[in-house]
Amino acid sequence: MIIDCHGHYTTAPKALQVYRDAQIAELKKVPAPGVRTKGTISITDEEIRESLESAQLKLQRERGTDVTIFSPRASAMAHHIGDETTSLHWSQHCNDLIARVCALYPRNFVGVCQLPQSPGAGLGGSIAELDRCVTGLGFIGCNLNPDPSGGHWTSPPLTDRAWYPLYEKMVELDVPAMVHVSSSCNPNFHATGAHYINADTTAFMQFVTADLFKDFPALRFVIPHGGGAVPYHWGRYRGLAQDLKRPPLADLIRDNVFFDTCVYHQAGIDLLAKVVPVDNILFGSEMVGAVRGIDPETGHYFDDTKRYVDALPLDDADKRRIFEGNARKVYPRIARALA
């Protein structure tokens, strides 16, 4: 079985964005959260099927992958828009839609939820939504935004105790978080070309410099986009850890930090597999996502990352860990979801 740990519903039916546009428009008219209504979104099963058959499902079949760990479109989370109520309504709708996808295609998709984070807000809403999605909708993880401000980085580091209540719930539910920012409202940061990658790099260094995993030995994070800049600078990070008297990187990340394979060229994946322990790599493609074109150098889609992993000089057992075994370990609830 081939499990893609990183897919977003970027092709959702238009009614979802119509709802979001109206929600944002309403913010200007009704600033008080108490009187804003959640509203409804009308999407038929047929519309959901259409949105997937020509995109994610088609690509799964063409590329020979089996199941995608599927979450709402990351760039649309936009936690910086509105307030906690805005974010809660939007997250619940997005997560409910993922749940419908998973119910329609239980062999192809397993859900991961967006959290109703908001700059400066507490984590109560996120904890409740995580619990609702995992215990109520059968989801197996969440996406955690380390920068709900959208490029101003006003929240504390992920290793700060402010995040601990959420981590307690994650451990209780035995679900991991993918560290995933959303769109950027800071003109310095292109979303998929800078903000995403920077967040990955930033989160890793936070994990290196703190004792978070001593406090939560069972807490697990997936750092997407191949770990940002980290594998390329693996020597720098090994050296920094050593200078800072931190444990060796491989020990530091062993049971807690994992990288996906969303790196869109063979040389990058080769490097990833060369420096990062195989046990810490999960197959992922981010499809349909950041890069949608065909690489003129190969004639294949940039984001067809299965091809790069297939070409790695690893034995079959190692590849099976990257394609399946590690995902089952990091997302243990997937067994129940696929049973």
Next chain:
Amino acid sequence: MIIDCHGHYTTAPKALQVYRDAQIAELKKVPAPGVRTKGTISITDEEIRESLESAQLKLQRERGTDVTIFSPRASAMAHHIGDETTSLHWSQHCNDLIARVCALYPRNFVGVCQLPQSPGAGLGGSIAELDRCVTGLGFIGCNLNPDPSGGHWTSPPLTDRAWYPLYEKMVELDVPAMVHVSSSCNPNFHATGAHYINADTTAFMQFVTADLFKDFPALRFVIPHGGGAVPYHWGRYRGLAQDLKRPPLADLIRDNVFFDTCVYHQAGIDLLAKVVPVDNILFGSEMVGAVRGIDPETGHYFDDTKRYVDALPLDDADKRRIFEGNARKVYPRIARALA
């Protein structure tokens, strides 16, 4: 000849930091810039020699490099502290000290200046200081901080017209800038482990998405730390450029954007040289800098990047370009400085 394009005076005599500490202390007592004095720093030639003989000069000799393009300690620029006047006084002292280093060791060091940037301030002071350093002190380039706020990213992108007056002066003087942030006052960002690398990635994506080099065909930037995350994600950036209908990356960067080799393991340097055109790579080590230890896997210093470049599967002509030719092209004033 082997030219190291990236060295900082991290070992400056203590009097420099004593001055800085007093300057920062004075900020609290004398907030009005008009009445703050620049003050003096007393450092002997002997102290300068001592600070270099056991560090940068020793490492040059041991590693077999000839000349270092040398600038003030990057993390100490701290443009976010105080105001424009603070930054001007501090920059002038730091640059004057670099000039003394270069005068004492004209075969070993060529100067690059720190700019007196300050969040929200205009570029007049930076332009004047660049001119003073290049025409008066024989410097051959500058370090440009894309985020003088120190991790809050409040300045416009480097492609914004607000930066154009500085670029006009750079082109007039025929000097490049290394894109280099300083320390971070945002607890999310470890300076050398996240902020530096993020800034490199961020600047590159800014260059990809704008027509800056159409406006300034002769403008040149060195992106340090091996280009941040960019080479590892070269496929992503090629794909993003294609999706955004931008020119192919190799065309986009050809005469304008260069990466150094401050990547502290062989696998990283191998990747860099595999994907980035050789003409766009400049040898650099960042020594004595971010990582000071010895790699237990090799028994050599992490930042002894000459070893990694020596081991590249390139012919001698290509290696000479990385070690010398490209630096002479990007920093043409180095010929005069070494004459």
